Amino acid sequence: MKRILILGSKGMLGQELLRVFQHDKKYDVTAWDREDIDVTQFDALYRRVSDMWPDVIFNAIAYNAVDACETDDDEYAKARMLNSDFPGELARAAKAVDAVLVHYSTDYVFDGERPQYPEGKNPGCCGSGCAGCMYKGPDETLPYYSYHEDDIARPLSRYGHTKLKGEQNVMKNVNRHYIIRLSKLFGKPAESVLGKRSFFDVMRELGETKKEVQAVDGEMSKFTYAPDLAKTSKEIVENNLAPGIYHVANDGAATWYDGVKEFYKILGIKTKVVSVPPETFPRPAKRPSSSVLKVTKIKNLRHYSEALKEYLEK
Numbered sequence: 001m002k003r004i005l006i007l008g009s010k011g012m013l014g015q016e017l018l019r020v021f022q023h024d025k026k027y028d029v030t031a032w033d034r035e036d037i038d039v040t041q042f043d044a045l046y047r048r049v050s051d052m053w054p055d056v057i058f059n060a061i062a063y064n065a066v067d068a069c070e071t072d073d074d075e076y077a078k079a080r081m082l083n084s085d086f087p088g089e090l091a092r093a094a095k096a097v098d099a100v101l102v103h104y105s106t107d108y109v110f111d112g113e114r115p116q117y118p119e120g121k122n123p124g125c126c127g128s129g130c131a132g133c134m135y136k137g138p139d140e141t142l143p144y145y146s147y148h149e150d151d152i153a154r155p156l157s158r159y160g161h162t163k164l165k166g167e168q169n170v171m172k173n174v175n176r177h178y179i180i181r182l183s184k185l186f187g188k189p190a191e192s193v194l195g196k197r198s199f200f201d202v203m204r205e206l207g208e209t210k211k212e213v214q215a216v217d218g219e220m221s222k223f224t225y226a227p228d229l230a231k232t233s234k235e236i237v238e239n240n241l242a243p244g245i246y247h248v249a250n251d252g253a254a255t256w257y258d259g260v261k262e263f264y265k266i267l268g269i270k271t272k273v274v275s276v277p278p279e280t281f282p283r284p285a286k287r288p289s290s291s292v293l294k295v296t297k298i299k300n301l302r303h304y305s306e307a308l309k310e311y312l313e314k
């Protein structure tokens with residue numbers, strides 16, 4: 001039996017990781033959340049991981065208050081601790097017991113500008129939008145940029161910087177790693193005390209009580225269904241894929257507006273959806289205008305509308 005350690009097991013993603021592993025007899029699963037361990041106490045973390053001697057560690061813990069840490073220095077310090085320092089220490093602990101570390105990151109490491117490959121890795125695309133451009137699509141009509149796993153990350157926000165630093169610390173400290181970037185996570189609300197509802201749950205409530213809702217027609221990216229992400233994470237580990245960065249998100253690039261329209265269509269909600277620019281809801285942290293994650297290392301996931309239907313059935 002393989003020993004699996006899931007950190008952040010009551011979060012939106014963590015609870016789904018627990019679900020996909022705990023019913024599989026091949027695995028002996030240990031799940032920790034805030035009440036089981038304070039992961040910012042690195043000595044204790046190191047000791048507990050060594051005692052448990054896991055084969056694979058999944059880190060679903062993160063600081064996700066994107067706007068709070070942009071303006072508040074104390075919050076920014078918490079974000080740096082949880083998103084940058086802790087993953088680096090966890091990677092050290094994983095290396096010490098020769099475990100694989102699966103760590104999660106975000107599309108907010110990108111800036112929404114023309115993607116660029118690191119030097120020496122350019123596959124021949126200048127990024128100027130020519131007919132053969134791999135980013136804008138063969139007919140040059142796609143009104144957004146999409147990013148490969150290897151494209152240069154340039155975050156716009158403090159949150160994005162902390163997550164990028166976390167990626168770098170993991171890569172530096174343990175070779176056996178998978179860094180999985182996702183975007184716009186949705187699924188069952190997290191069990192944890194501070195657990196947030198996802199965008200679709202909020203929009204459902206508004207759709208059932210209002211005649212009209214406004215939705216931002218911008219920040220083009222992909223939705224990620226937490227159970228699909230958990231299942232894919234398990235497959236990546238089980239298939240022993242090469243270590244590195246993976247993009248995992250459901251198919252179908254969409255703005256928030258596109259997402260609500262699709263959602264209400266599935267639900268049969270007749271509420272009018274008004275498209276508004278991002279400036280209608282000013283927020284302290286800058287978001288990339290487009291940050292579509294290209295999924296190039298694994299097979300494409302199903303379209304997010306299929307995932308939404310399953311979410312509603314459940």
Ligand SMILES: NC(=O)c1ccc[n+]([C@@H]2O[C@H](COP(=O)([O-])OP(=O)(O)OC[C@H]3O[C@@H](n4cnc5c(N)ncnc54)[C@H](OP(=O)(O)O)[C@@H]3O)[C@@H](O)[C@H]2O)c1
Nearest residue numbers: 008010011012013034039061062104106184185190192194
């Ligand atoms: N949500 C999104 O839209 C989104 C988008 C892109 C990337 N991601 C990434 O996806 C991953 C999973 O995110 P998520 O939305 O599932 O997160 P989440 O629901 O906020 O879950 C995080 C879990 O970690 C726990 N935790 C926080 N601080 C801890 C500490 N010091 N010690 C122990 N446990 C602690 C939380 O407990 P409490 O609730 O009690 O704090 C919670 O159960 C993260 O890496 C995130 O950055 C998320």
